Amino acid sequence: MQYTQLGRSGLKVSRLCLGTMNFGPHTEEADARSIMDSALDSGINFFDTANVYGGTGHRGRTEEILGRWFATGGQRRERTVLATKLYGTMADRPNESRLSALNIRRALDASLKRLQTDYIDLYQFHHVDRNTPWDEIWQAIDVAVQQGKILYAGSSNFAGWHITQAQEAASRRHTYGLVSEQSIYNLLTRNVELEVIPAAQHYGLGLIPWSPLQGGLLGGVLKAGRDGVRRTEGRSLENLKKHQDQIRHYEDFTQELGREPGEVALAWLLHQPAVTAPVVGPRTQDQLDAALRALDLALEPSALQRLDDIFPGYRTAPEDYAW
Known part of the structure; x- marks a missing residue:
């Protein structure tokens, strides 16, 4: 396994992060435990979850699955860099969502209980909260850090200027600020190259791409359809129709490389x-x-250039759209 530091922090994480969103809604707990054990054994030490994961009828279920797995021992918690998130609505009450100081306190304690641990390595804001001032957010996070309940803070789905707002507010308070940003990023969706990635690099944030296969479209969807293995529906079917020529060229190229499409997308x-x-x-x-x-x-x-030719990306703003 390869390891790297998370942004400017001293925290070392594996080059792959195990996402757990499927645990509960699509993957039974016994299978989830087996996957997590296998991930740890392979050297993956970076696990990502969120308080809302588990399905609309059982939000929090995924954290509960991780908590019961940690409780089985074997130093599973000690071997894991644990990341979770807050923002989404957990109950039908006014203060059960977003990033108020009250919700940060309540959501963090609830996640700790479900996860059966006394600290979170990386506590992430699942979305930007335009109605809560950053001084309030950072004050609540600073308290949690002082209490030993979290070690680092990260963002998710932020625009570049949101990262700037967060970091400048943290700087004014002489606090550490964000160490990571989790954004959708893959060969098909490269908008973050305009401003999010430059902002992350400027402020020393590590980028954690979610949906690296664009919902399966970069995982060999055309071949799977021809083989009768997978049927694409809904939004994925619409995206497939929109990008069918690109995906066909991509799958042909991965065949030339002698590798599976999903492997190439992750390697890129x-x-x-x-x-x-x-x-x-x-x-x-x-x-x-x-x-x-x-x-x-x-x-x-030459292979990287070929992929850029199939899926053109962006230059840094404003040069991408100006002189």
């Missing part, structure tokens, strides 16, 4: 200088094994 992310660790969310052991194979795939400059 691992070659991007701002990326710390893509979030892989396996539903099965086979999907985890496929993700691990991407770590050994070194893409030549």
Whole structure:
């Protein structure tokens, strides 16, 4: 396994992050435990979850699954860099969502209880809260750090200027601020290259890409459809129709490389200088094994250029749209 530091922090994390969103709604607990054990055994020490994961009828269920797994011992908690998130609505009451000081306190304590641990390594804001001032947010986070309940704070789904707001407010308070940003980033969705990645690099944040396979579209969806393995529906079907020619060229190129499409998509992310660790969310052991194979795939400059030709990205703003 390869390791790197999370942004400017001294925290070392694996180059793949195990996403747990499927645990509960799509993956039974016994299978989830097996996947987590396998991830740890393979060297993945970075696990990501959120308080809302588990399904609309049982929000918090995924954290509960992780908590029961930690409780089985074997130094599972000590071997894991644990990241969770808050923001989403957990109950039908006025202060059960977003980033008020009250909700930060309550949501953190509830996550700690579900996870059966006394601290969170990386506590992430799942979305920007435009109605809560950053001084309030950082005051609540500073208290949690002083109490030993969290070690680092991160953001998710922030724009570049949101990262700037957060870091400048933290600087005024002489506090550490964010160490990471978790954004959607993959060959098909590269908007973060405009301003989010430059902001993250400027302030020393590690980038944690979610949906690295764009909901499966970069995982060999056309081949799977031809083989009768998978049927694409809903929004994924709309996106497939929109990008069908690109995806066909992409799958043909991965065949030339002799690698599976999902491995190439993950390897491309691992070659991007701002990326710390893509979030892989396996539903099965086979999907985890496929993700691990991407770590050994070194893409030549010519291959990276070919991928850019198929899926054009962005230059840093404003040069992308101005002189």
